[in-house]
Amino acid sequence: MELESANVEKWVDLGTEYGLKILGAIVIWIIGSWIIKKMKKGIASVMTKQNYDESLQKFLLNLIGWVLKILLILTILSQLGVETTSFAAILAAAGLAIGMALQGSLANFAGGVLLMIFKPIKIGDLIEAQGELGVVKEIEIFTTKMVSPTNKEIIIPNGTLSNGNITNYSTEGKLRVDLTIGVSYDADIKQTKEVLMKVLTDNPQVLQDPAPSVNVSELADSSVNFAVRPYATVADYWDVYFGTIEKCKLALDAAGIEIPYPHSVEIHKDA
Structure with missing residues (x-):
């Protein structure tokens, strides 16, 4: 019991x-x-x-x-x-x-998290990274996809992208177009600057803030070179780039200002 x-x-x-x-x-x-x-x-x-x-x-x-x-x-x-x-x-x-x-995959994942948190780039930005230039198409957890100017898809691992240098051309919303136009040594510098500047100010795609500039940049072997610097939006960059070159040539021709080409001199020695 x-x-x-x-x-x-x-x-x-x-x-x-x-x-x-x-x-x-x-x-x-x-x-x-x-x-x-x-x-x-x-x-x-x-x-x-x-x-x-x-x-x-x-x-x-x-x-x-x-x-x-x-x-x-x-x-x-x-x-x-x-x-x-x-x-x-x-x-x-x-x-x-x-x-x-999964060391590599985890590094890419961590890179993707950093890109999404700190946002150094976003979809639609024109960037240069890892030797590649293109518009950001998609930011995924492990990779970032870009489209190159030649319409090729570029895929960069996020670990590599986040640890390297990134040049974002879209952040400021404005890009400077760098062109060099050469004219003959016989040309009047003041007139040439006026002609080139008029090409820039007459183009509605060229921004006026920052203001465009035209300056003598070099006294080359056969030409006086002018640094032509218009500003444009990211979307208009290539239109301004190619359009300015064409319009500068037409304007200089109309003003009678010669655009020189390289010359070669042959010296013959008599026997």
């Missing part, structure tokens, strides 16, 4: 002990899940205000959600009396192995 009473008391104690642990685990799960939900909502709100890319928002929120849930599960297991040290060590070892195997 005493033995049966002792067994009953033992089971009651065990039931009470583990029942309280299970109840505590349930409470921790409910409260923890509620906190995770609120945290994700707050982080999403901050990302939206900071204009984070939508794809980046979804990815980061899912990643944060899984990390917080794993921490919550470890807390619950600890509450139930399960040894979590070895479990955490296994997770760390697995994470290290995966990280080593």
Whole structure:
């Protein structure tokens, strides 16, 4: 009789002990899940205000959600009396192995995150990076796609892109067109400058702020060279570039100003 009473008391104690642990685990799960939900909502709100890319928002929120849930599960297991040290060590070892195997991909992912957070470039920008020039077509998690002036698709890994130099021609919204026009040494410099400047001021695609400029840049072997510097929007850059060259030639011809070409002199020595 005493033995049966002792067994009953033992089971009651065990039931009470583990029942309280299970109840505590349930409470921790409910409260923890509620906190995770609120945290994700707050982080999403901050990302939206900071204009984070939508794809980046979804990815980061899912990643944060899984990390917080794993921490919550470890807390619950600890509450139930399960040894979590070895479990955490296994997770760390697995994470290290995966990280080593996917080292390049993780670097590209990190680069993509940096590009989307700090936004040194955006879709539609004309940029030069890694020796390539093109318009940004798409910024993905691992790679960035560009379209070259010859309509070729260029794909650059984000890790390489984020760690290298990027020249963004679209940031300021205005580009300077650098041209060199050479005229004969017999030409009047003042008249030539007036003719070239008129070509720039008469072109509606040439911006007046910053103002265009025409200056003597070099006294070359067979010509006086002028630095012709109009400004244009990114969209009008090539129209201004090619159009200015053509219009300068026509204007100089109309003004009777010669555009010289290289000359060669042959010297014959009599026997």
